[in-house]
Structure formats: C-alpha cells, structure tokens
Amino acid sequence: MTLLYMRYKGMISLRGREDSPLLRPFVKQDNMKYDIKDIKWNRQYHWVPSFKGIAGDIKINATILAPINERGFVYSFAVENPTDKEVSIELGLEGTWSRAIHEINESKEIEAKRIFYKSNWNKGSYCFDLKDAFTILSFAPMPEEGMTSVANYNNKEIDYYFSKEVNIAPGEEKRVNYYFGIGYEEVAAITSAKEMYRRGFEYEFKATYEWLKKRMKRAEDENIERILNENLFFNFFFATGKTLDTEDLVLVTSRSPRYYVSAAYWDRDSLLWSFPSILIADSQYAKKMLNYVFKTQIKNIGIHSRYIDGTVLEPGFELDELCAPVIALYNYVVHTGDYDIINIPEYKKGIESILEILDEHRHESIELYDTFLQPTDDMIVYPYLTYNNILVWRILKNLGEINEKLGNLDKKEELFKRADKVKTAINENCIVEHKGKKIFAWSVDLQGNFNIYDEPPGSLLLSAYMGFCSYEDEVYVDTVKNIKDPSYAYSFANCNIAEIGCEHAPHPWILSLCNSLLCGEKEHAREILMKTNMDNGIACESVNEHTGQCETGAAFATCAGFLAYALYEGFGLNSGKK
Numbered sequence: 001m002t003l004l005y006m007r008y009k010g011m012i013s014l015r016g017r018e019d020s021p022l023l024r025p026f027v028k029q030d031n032m033k034y035d036i037k038d039i040k041w042n043r044q045y046h047w048v049p050s051f052k053g054i055a056g057d058i059k060i061n062a063t064i065l066a067p068i069n070e071r072g073f074v075y076s077f078a079v080e081n082p083t084d085k086e087v088s089i090e091l092g093l094e095g096t097w098s099r100a101i102h103e104i105n106e107s108k109e110i111e112a113k114r115i116f117y118k119s120n121w122n123k124g125s126y127c128f129d130l131k132d133a134f135t136i137l138s139f140a141p142m143p144e145e146g147m148t149s150v151a152n153y154n155n156k157e158i159d160y161y162f163s164k165e166v167n168i169a170p171g172e173e174k175r176v177n178y179y180f181g182i183g184y185e186e187v188a189a190i191t192s193a194k195e196m197y198r199r200g201f202e203y204e205f206k207a208t209y210e211w212l213k214k215r216m217k218r219a220e221d222e223n224i225e226r227i228l229n230e231n232l233f234f235n236f237f238f239a240t241g242k243t244l245d246t247e248d249l250v251l252v253t254s255r256s257p258r259y260y261v262s263a264a265y266w267d268r269d270s271l272l273w274s275f276p277s278i279l280i281a282d283s284q285y286a287k288k289m290l291n292y293v294f295k296t297q298i299k300n301i302g303i304h305s306r307y308i309d310g311t312v313l314e315p316g317f318e319l320d321e322l323c324a325p326v327i328a329l330y331n332y333v334v335h336t337g338d339y340d341i342i343n344i345p346e347y348k349k350g351i352e353s354i355l356e357i358l359d360e361h362r363h364e365s366i367e368l369y370d371t372f373l374q375p376t377d378d379m380i381v382y383p384y385l386t387y388n389n390i391l392v393w394r395i396l397k398n399l400g401e402i403n404e405k406l407g408n409l410d411k412k413e414e415l416f417k418r419a420d421k422v423k424t425a426i427n428e429n430c431i432v433e434h435k436g437k438k439i440f441a442w443s444v445d446l447q448g449n450f451n452i453y454d455e456p457p458g459s460l461l462l463s464a465y466m467g468f469c470s471y472e473d474e475v476y477v478d479t480v481k482n483i484k485d486p487s488y489a490y491s492f493a494n495c496n497i498a499e500i501g502c503e504h505a506p507h508p509w510i511l512s513l514c515n516s517l518l519c520g521e522k523e524h525a526r527e528i529l530m531k532t533n534m535d536n537g538i539a540c541e542s543v544n545e546h547t548g549q550c551e552t553g554a555a556f557a558t559c560a561g562f563l564a565y566a567l568y569e570g571f572g573l574n575s576g577k578k
Contacts, residue, residue, distance in 0.1 A: 092163025235561030375458025
C-alpha cells in the first residue's frame with residue numbers, strides 16, 4: 001500500500017514480511033486451510049486487478065478495487081459452490097504489518113510506532129495507526145456484518161485476520177467484501193471505509209468502470225488496444241496522485257517503489273512523457289497537472305530532479321527539462337483552444353523565468369545552449385547537445401505561435417527570429433561528417449570536438465517528428481541509418497528486440513520503441529511489442545535484447561504514459577494516423 005505524503009516530500013509504503021504479506025486471502029473448509037490454486041489474473045477494463053482460482057470445493061473470483069474518488073480500497077470475493085451439496089467455508093484476509101517505508105528513490109524504514117486498537121467510530125472495529133508524536137496515517141478495515149476481526153502484536157509487528165463464515169448452497173454464488181479506509185488519522189480512515197461500505201461494492205465498481213470507460217482509447221488491434229489502455233491507466237494512477245496530508249495533486253516518476261527513482265519529480269518525465277497521454281484522455285486533469293508545474297515546481301525549473309513540494313532533490317541543470325513545461329503548455333492550448341491560460345499570472349511569470357534561465361545558458365556568440373546533464377541524467381561529454389537545442393528551437397517557435405494567437409505580434413516576430421537563429425546555429429555547428437556522411441552529432445563543444453551517440457530519452461530520431469527537418473532530409477536519413485546500423489554499439493540491430501539502447505542501460509529501451517512509433521514505424525513497433533512482456537505488460541526502462549523481459553526500470557509510470565500516447569498516435573482509431 002503506497003501513499004503520497006507532502007510533509008515527508010515523497011511516499012510512504014506499508015509492507016508485510018516476505019513470508020506474510022500485508023494482505024493475503026485465505027479459505028478454510030472443515031477446519032483445513034486451502035491454498036488458492038490455478039490462479040489466473042486479469043485487469044478488468046484494462047485496469048482493475050482480479051483473479052480466478054480454486055480453493056477446496058469452491059471457485060473464487062476476487063477483485064481488488066481502489067474506487068475513483070475514494071480514500072481506500074475494497075477486496076471483494078465472489079465465491080461459487082459447483083458441487084451438489086451445501087458447502088460451509090471461512091473466507092478471509094490475513095496478513096502482517098511489518099514495516100512502514102519512506103520512499104524517495106531509496107527505501108528507508110520509518111522509526112515510528114505501529115499500533116492498533118478498537119475504534120468507537122465503527123462499533124469497535126480495528127484501526128491501525130502509524131504514530132510518532134502525532135498520528136502520521138491510519139488505515140481501517142471495515143468488515144461486513146457477521147465477520148470476525150482478530151489482531152495481535154508479534155514483537156514490533158502486527159498480525160491480523162478478518163474472516164466470515166459462509167454457507168453456500170449447490171450452484172449458489174455469494175459475495176463477501178472487505179472495505180479498507182485510509183486517512184490522516186483514525187476518524188478519516190474509519191469514515192472513508194464507511195463511505196465505501198454504505199455505497200456498496202457494486203456502486204463503487206460501476207462508478208470506477210464509468211470513469212475508465214470515458215477515458216479508454218480504441219485501437220485497430222485488440223492486443224494494441226489492451227497495451228495502450230493498461231499503460232494509459234498505469235500512468236494516470238502511478239505518475240500522478242493526491243497527497244494524503246494536504247490533498248495536493250502531484251506528479252512523480254512512479255508511485256511504485258519497484259521503480260528505482262520513485263516518488264520524485266522530473267520535468268521531462270512528467271511533461272514530455274506522462275502528460276501527452278493524459279491530455280488526450282482527460283484535458284481537465286492535464287490542466288491540473290500544468291497548474292502544479294507552474295505554481296509548485298516552477299521555482300526550480302530545469303534542475304535535475306525535485307521533491308514533490310518543488311524543492312531540489314538532485315542538483316544539476318538539464319536543458320531538456322527546462323524546455324518541457326513550454327512544450328506541454330503548447331500542446332495543451334492547441335488541443336483545447338484554452339489560450340487564456342497563458343494570461344494566468346503564474347504562467348506568465350513561469351514562461352519569463354524559463355526564458356531568463358535559457359539566456360543564462362546561451363553561448364556568448366553562437367545561438368546554442370548548454371546543459372550539464374544529458375536526457376538520461378548522466379554527465380555530458382560536450383555541453384551543446386543537438387537534441388536539446390532542437391527543443392530550444394521548438395519552444396521558441398511554440399511561444400511565437402502562442403503570442404501570434406494572442407495578438408502579441410512584436411513578441412511573435414522576436415521569438416520567430418530567435419528560433420531561426422537557433423536552427424541556423426544547429427545546422428552550422430551540429431552537423432558533422434562521419435564515415436563519409438553528414439549526420440547530426442550527439443553533442444559538440446563549438447571548438448571542433450563532437451561525439452556520435454544517441455539516447456532514447458532524448459533521441460535524434462525525433463528530429464523530424466518535432467518538425468525541425470523533414471523525414472526525407474538527407475542529414476536526418478543518414479543519422480537514423482547510423483544509429484540503427486549493426487556497427488553502432490547500442491543499436492541491437494541483429495537481436496530479437498531490435499531497438500536502441502544507450503550507456504545508461506545497455507539494452508533496448510521502451511522509450512526507443514515509442515520513438516519508432518512516433519516516426520511512423522508501425523509494423524516494426526507492433527512486432528517488437530508482441531515479443532516483449534516488458535514488466536507484466538507495463539512499460540519499463542529497458543528489456544533484454546533476446547527475451548524481451550524487463551532488465552531495468554520496472555513500473556516506469558511516466559514511460560507507460562509515453563508508450564500509451566505513441567500507440568495512440570500510431571494505431572489509435574481517432575488519431576488520423578492509421
């Protein structure tokens with residue numbers, strides 16, 4: 001169980017032990033405990049996890065539902081008796097609360113008390129607190145009538161189980177629900193559970209389904225549609241969320257501690273990768289994301305990574321991250337027509353701040369801009385990256401078009417002229433000769449030195465997609481050929497998963513597959529997708545070049561968003577790109 005928490009600048013996860021997880025279903029029949037066998041998992045409506053299995057004489061169909069707009073979840077069981085005699089079982093959940101972990105990239109145990117007690121707010125049912133001088137958080141199970149609840153201390157851990165006796169006639173099916181409320185303290189947790197209990201599982205499931213259905217995207221292929229929507233919703237729920245203590249919407253790389261830099265903010269990840277798929281699914285939610293960026297994160301815009309409150313986590317300037325808010329804002333106003341957002345004071349001030357920081361990184365005589373870190377967040381070889389400066393060209397063009405729409409014609413002309421100078425500088429300084437061909441260098445120092453390289457998080461393959469050049473441009477064509485040539489160390493051209501990697505993670509990247517999709521390589525991307533499981537169908541950082549299994553960066557939520565967007569652009573029925 002994970003919870004975003006503003007006071008602690010990141011996330012708290014509640015965990016069990018390896019041999020006794022936080023929650024585990026159990027079935028007893030004739031005083032014998034049965035393992036659930038033949039388990040088959042699926043994601044209902046591309047999101048809600050459920051499984052079917054067999055325990056003793058009964059069939060189980062379980063659903064774990066975190067309802068929309070509720071603080072908590074429901075563990076629901078539909079049990080069926082396929083025999084010709086009545087069956088009596090004990091059906092429940094058991095587990096151990098072993099640890100509370102503070103998650104921001106690293107996982108550190110929280111030195112606070114874990115306690116439980118009977119709460120008077122719900123006829124004496126249990127409430128569990130993580131408590132320091134004051135309560136940090138609470139969660140409360142609310143069993144249905146006739147259920148048994150037992151909890152006890154086991155050293156510093158808490159063991160518990162919740163169960164109900166169920167008599168099932170031959171051929172009959174019955175449903176048993178366990179509601180878990182979560183809150184800042186006891187009353188919030190208990191009443192959150194009670195809210196779901198009063199509404200009932202069927203209501204909460206339908207409300208969640210209607211929310212998902214409204215945002216689902218169609219594709220020409222069932223498998224593509226499944227991958228698209230599963231990654232779309234994973235991005236929705238794991239790259240964004242509300243903090244428990246302040247109820248602020250925040251953006252993070254991933255809410256899963258399985259991702260190696262979880263629960264922190266990157267401009268690039270949230271705005272170039274996560275934002276586009278949310279924009280096409282829910283433009284009002286996308287606006288809330290922008291509000292968070294321009295009101296909370298703007299004070300340290302362009303700095304490597306930040307905490308969810310906007311303060312600096314990892315220092316180091318990254319030019320692509322500085323450009324990301326403008327690109328997201330431009331995409332939003334073009335998609336929605338909401339140009340008035342530009343006149344909001346925080347947005348006007350934020351754009352001015354971005355342009356001021358940009359000026360600080362301009363070469364003294366050439367219209368190119370430096371960076372300290374590359375799109376992988378690794379150290380540069382040379383300070384002027386071609387891809388990053390193409391982003392500069394793009395944001396100047398984007399701001400020029402916005403000002404033209406708003407009638408600020410003098411400002412439009414100034415921005416367009418500056419963009420033209422950047423384009424000229426790139427063409428004059430970032431195109432080099434390599435193996436008898438003129439191609440884009442990865443980076444240059446403006447003193448004659450350059451390197452040939454590429455990174456999926458900020459690839460030269462996207463130069464044409466971003467409009468900097470045409471797909472037929474000879475320099476672009478030869479650049480692509482060089483990156484995809486078998487002789488290039490990270491091309492993986494002759495492997496089963498033939499996508500680009502880089503030094504940061506020397507395996508094929510899912511972001512590279514996204515880049516291929518956006519560049520029109522539909523059938524290539526489809527073939528790769530059908531050969532890789534990624535991380536149980538969810539985007540990860542890189543996969544094995546032979547097996548397609550996850551190698552690095554499991555549960556990469558913002559990448560899942562970019563994959564969903566790229567699939568929609570490539571295969572979506574309403575995208576205009578078939």
